[in-house]
Amino acid sequence: MFSGLLEGFQSFFTFDMILLTVVFVVGGYIVGFLPGLTATMAVAILVPLSFSLSAEQGLLILAAVFISAVQGGSVSAILWNTPGTPASAALCFDGYSLTKKGMAGRAIGMAQISAFCGLMVSWLFLVTLSPIIAKFALKFSAPEYFAISVFGLSVVAVLCSDSLLKGVISALLGVLTATIGMDPINGISRYTGDTLILMTGISYVPALIGLFAISEVFRNAGAIIENPAALTHKDGGGKISRILPTMEDIKYSIVTIFRSSLIGTFIGSLPGTGADIASFVSYGEAKRWAKNPDEFGKGDINGVAAPQAGANGVCGGAFIPMLTLGIPGDAVTAIILGALIIWGLQPGPNLFVESSRLVNTLFAGFFVASIVTLLVGLGLANLFVKIDRLPKKYLLPCIFLLCCVGSYAIQNSIFDVFVAFFFGIAGFILTRYGYQGSPFVLGMILGPMIEQNLRRSLIISNNDPLIFFTRPISLTFLFIAIMTFALSVRNQLKKGQI
Numbered sequence: 322m323f324s325g326l327l328e329g330f331q332s333f334f335t336f337d338m339i340l341l342t343v344v345f346v347v348g349g350y351i352v353g354f355l356p357g358l359t360a361t362m363a364v365a366i367l368v369p370l371s372f373s374l375s376a377e378q379g380l381l382i383l384a385a386v387f388i389s390a391v392q393g394g395s396v397s398a399i400l401w402n403t404p405g406t407p408a409s410a411a412l413c414f415d416g417y418s419l420t421k422k423g424m425a426g427r428a429i430g431m432a433q434i435s436a437f438c439g440l441m442v443s444w445l446f447l448v449t450l451s452p453i454i455a456k457f458a459l460k461f462s463a464p465e466y467f468a469i470s471v472f473g474l475s476v477v478a479v480l481c482s483d484s485l486l487k488g489v490i491s492a493l494l495g496v497l498t499a500t501i502g503m504d505p506i507n508g509i510s511r512y513t514g515d516t517l518i519l520m521t522g523i524s525y526v527p528a529l530i531g532l533f534a535i536s537e538v539f540r541n542a543g544a545i546i547e548n549p550a551a552l553t554h555k556d557g558g559g560k561i562s563r564i565l566p567t568m569e570d571i572k573y574s575i576v577t578i579f580r581s582s583l584i585g586t587f588i589g590s591l592p593g594t595g596a597d598i599a600s601f602v603s604y605g606e607a608k609r610w611a612k613n614p615d616e617f618g619k620g621d622i623n624g625v626a627a628p629q630a631g632a633n634g635v636c637g638g639a640f641i642p643m644l645t646l647g648i649p650g651d652a653v654t655a656i657i658l659g660a661l662i663i664w665g666l667q668p669g670p671n672l673f674v675e676s677s678r679l680v681n682t683l684f685a686g687f688f689v690a691s692i693v694t695l696l697v698g699l700g701l702a703n704l705f706v707k708i709d710r711l712p713k714k715y716l717l718p719c720i721f722l723l724c725c726v727g728s729y730a731i732q733n734s735i736f737d738v739f740v741a742f743f744f745g746i747a748g749f750i751l752t753r754y755g756y757q758g759s760p761f762v763l764g765m766i767l768g769p770m771i772e773q774n775l776r777r778s779l780i781i782s783n784n785d786p787l788i789f790f791t792r793p794i795s796l797t798f799l800f801i802a803i804m805t806f807a808l809s810v811r812n813q814l815k816k817g818q819i
Contacts, residue, residue, distance in 0.1 A: 325680075325681045326448060326685070328678065328681050329683070329684050330685040332678060332681070332682045332685070333682050333685035333689065334685075337378065338378065338381060338682075339689075341374075341378055341381060341382055341385070342381065342385050342686060342689055342690050342693055345367075345381075345382040345385040345386050345389075346385045346386075346388070346389040346690055346693045346694050346697055347389070347701075348363075349363060349385060349386035349388070349389030349390040349393065349694075350389040350390065350393035350694065350698065351393065352386065352389075352390045352393065353389065353390035353391060353392060353393025353394040353395075353405045354393040354394065354396050354397055354405050355397070355405060359390070359406045359407065359533070360386065360387050360394075360406055360653055361533045361653050362537050363386050363390055364383050364386055364387055364390075364653050364656050364657065365529050365530045365533045365656050366530065366720070366723050366724060366727055367382060367383060367386060368383070368526050368529075368656060368659070368660045368727070369526065369728070371383055371660060372663065376661075376666065376676075377678075377679055377682045379660065379664070380657070380660075380679065380682075380686075381686040383656075383657050383660065384640075384657075384683060384686060385686070385694075387653050387654075387657075388440060388636050388687070388690050388691060388694055389690070389693075389694045389697065390406060391408050391436075391596050391632055391635070391636060392432075392433070392629070392633055392694050392698060393405055393406075393698070394408060394409035395412050395416070395432040395433075395436070395625075395629055395698075396429060396432075397409070398410070398412040398413050398416055398417070399412060399416035399419070399425060399428045399432065400417075400425060400429075402417040407596070408596035408599075408600050408628075408632040408635075409600070409628075409629075409632070410597065410600070411600040411603075411604040411624075411627075411628035412432065412624075412625055412628050414604070414624055415428075415617060415618060415619070415620055415621050415623075415624025415625050416428045416432065416624070418618065418619055418620035418624075419622070421620075422620055426564050426702070427567075427570070427622070429564060429698070429702050430564040430565050430566045430699065430702075431566045431570060431622055431625050431626050431629075432625050432626075432629045433564075433695055433698035433699050433702075434565075434566060434571070434578075434626075435574070435578050435581070435625070435626040435629040435630040435633075436629045436630065436632070436633040436695070436698070437633075437691060438578045438582055438630055439578070439581065439582040439585050439629065439630035439632070439633035439634035439636075440634070440636060440637060440687075440691040441582075441691065442579070442637075443582065443585065443586040443633070443634045443635070443636060443637025443638050444637045444688055444691065446586050446638065446641065447638070447640055447641055447684065448684050450641060451640075451641055451644055451645050451673070452673055460794075461794065462781075463773075463778040463781060464774070464778045464781075464789050465794045465795045465798070466774040467770075467774035467775050467778055467789065467795065468789060468795035468796075468797075468798035468799045468802075470648065470767045470770045470771040470774065471798070471799060471802050472798040472799070472801055472802040472805075473642070473648045473763060473767055474492055474763060474764060474767050474771070474802075475803075475805055484813075485809050485810060485813050487755050487756050487757075488757070488760050489760075490756065491751070491757060491758075491760035491761045491764070492760040492761065492763060492764040493764060494764065495760065495761040495762060495763065495764020495765035495766075495768060496764040496765070498523055498528070498761075498765050498768070499523075499765045499768025499769050500512060500768065500772065501519055501522050502520055503520060503521070505769065505772065505773050505776075506773070506776050506777075518736050523740060523765075524737055524740065526656075526659055526660070526728070527728040527737040527740040527741040527744070528765065529655070529659060529744075529762060530724050530727060530728050530745075531724075531740065531741035531742060531743065531745035531746075531747070531748060532745070532747070532748040532758040532761065532762065533652070533656075533758055534720065534723075534724045534745070535741055535742065535744070535745025535746075536746075536747075536748030536749040536752060537720075538721050538745070539745060539746070540749060541717055542717055545714060545717075564702050565699070566622070570622050573622065573623070574622055574623050574626040577607045577610075577623045577626050577630075578626050578627075580603075580606065580610070580627075581603035581606070581607060581626070581627040581628070581630035581631040581634065582630045582631070582634045583634070584599060584602055584603045584606060584631050584634065585599040585600075585603060585630060585631035585632060585633065585635045585638060586634045586635070586637060586638035587638065588634075588635060588638065589636065589637065589638025589641075589650050590638040590639070590642055590650060595635060595639075595650075595652060595653075596631075596632040596633070596636070596651065599631040599632055599634060599635045600628035600629070600631050600632040601628065602631065603627040603628050603630060603631025603634075604617075604627050604628045604631070607623050607626075607627035608624075611623060635650070636687075637687065638650060639651045639653065639654045640654060640683075643658055643668055644668055644672060644673075644680065644683075645668075645669070645670060645673075646668075646669060646670075647667065647668040647770070648767065649763065649766060652758065652762055655762045655763060658766060666679070724741060724745075725738050725741070725742075728740070728741040
């Protein structure tokens with residue numbers, strides 16, 4: 322393992338890789354800093370650009386933007402009570418309270434340190450556990466992959482929506498969308514309307530760009546039309562005095578940071594979860610374990626450290642199931658998974674054998690990108706505080722144009738542009754009714770895996786469904802999926818939400 326990691330660092334330390342890391346870390350940080358521009362949106366737009374690079378370089382820039390965007394959202398949350406990304410929402414409670422007390426620098430500094438600790442803890446788990454999981458996963462066959470896919474789908478359907486019913490519907494719509502095209506077993510066309518253009522199915526990337534990027538453009542455009550005054554930023558001027566937290570702050574928060582980093586790594590490794598969930602869970606646990614929980618929401622520094630460490634802990638954790646099992650940990654790694662598939666790489670245990678250099682280079686790049694993100698966050702804090710929000714009436718058309726160009730560039734097909742536009746409208750409408758994009762994406766990604774392995778398993782067992790319950794691994798994952806679903810149903814019934 323260590324020799325492979327050393328090889329990864331040797332492959333990484335070239336001028337091109339270092340330059341790409343610095344450039345895209347800064348770019349991702351700015352994306353996270355600007356409210357409304359999420360990490361998922363940035364990665365979706367960058368996917369077409371990554372295809373012009375080598376697989377190592379393309380994967381690196383996507384990971385760098387992911388890491389830095391999650392961390393960049395903390396600045397606007399602390400300064401203006403406006404989370405740059407959904408993962409930064411929990412920072413508003415205590416971060417903005419500290420800003421109103423004149424301690425914005427203290428809050429920003431603690432957020433950057435906590436984020437770095439979360440990244441390092443998750444990186445250690447990523448490096449040490451991924452090869453072990455991959456070796457274990459080599460024993461998997463069709464029933465095990467089917468069970469894991471169902472587990473991943475059940476988790477995202479339960480956790481990624483306020484309403485269980487809406488989460489399930491969104492996930493099933495994604496699965497149904499994945500069935501468009503050729504039958505993977507019999508080679509028969511399905512739901513194509515007798516058109517050749519749909520024979521290969523709906524392409525991943527245009528659909529993802531539409532769901533996350535174009536729909537976000539529509540939402541921001543709607544905000545401009547409904548309330549132009551809300552886009553005028555009035556807070557956050559001046560110079561930040563102190564950035565680095567004091568030793569007292571570090572001692573006070575070290576246990577919280579470590580616990581939240583572990584929580585974020587664990588939540589990130591669960592298929593279908595995300596940084597926003599991890600940040601709120603970490604915040605809640607920090608408050609539960611606090612000596613003075615009443616101080617939370619009034620400017621407790623642990624209220625900044627906990628959610629940021631948890632959110633960035635997801636970054637490394639989300640790569641674990643994606644690389645080892647081919648199941649993305651969150652929406653961002655779902656997009657990266659789609660990019661890997663288009664590159665001709667199949668995430669899973671064989672990836673560590675057939676593309677070990679790629680994996681080890683990613684590990685090295687993740688480590689260096691984490692350090693660069695910390696330096697950017699600490700070094701450019703004063704610069705960011707002076708930046709007014711870019712006028713969205715100019716920014717949104719540029720983003721929309723990038724989406725169209727990116728969708729077209731994948732296969733040089735105007736049809737893909739219409740696909741992106743369609744999913745953009747669908748995502749905009751569904752979000753307004755409480756349906757989120759993450760369950761749909763996971764359904765679309767896991768749909769082929771569920772169908773193929775279900776049918777292969779039944780072929781192996783001569784149509785005996787007991788094959789899923791007589792194999793320990795598949796039985797375990799199916800049991801967890803059923804229990805997760807059942808507990809969610811029970812909890813929502815108690816709350817009267819069903």
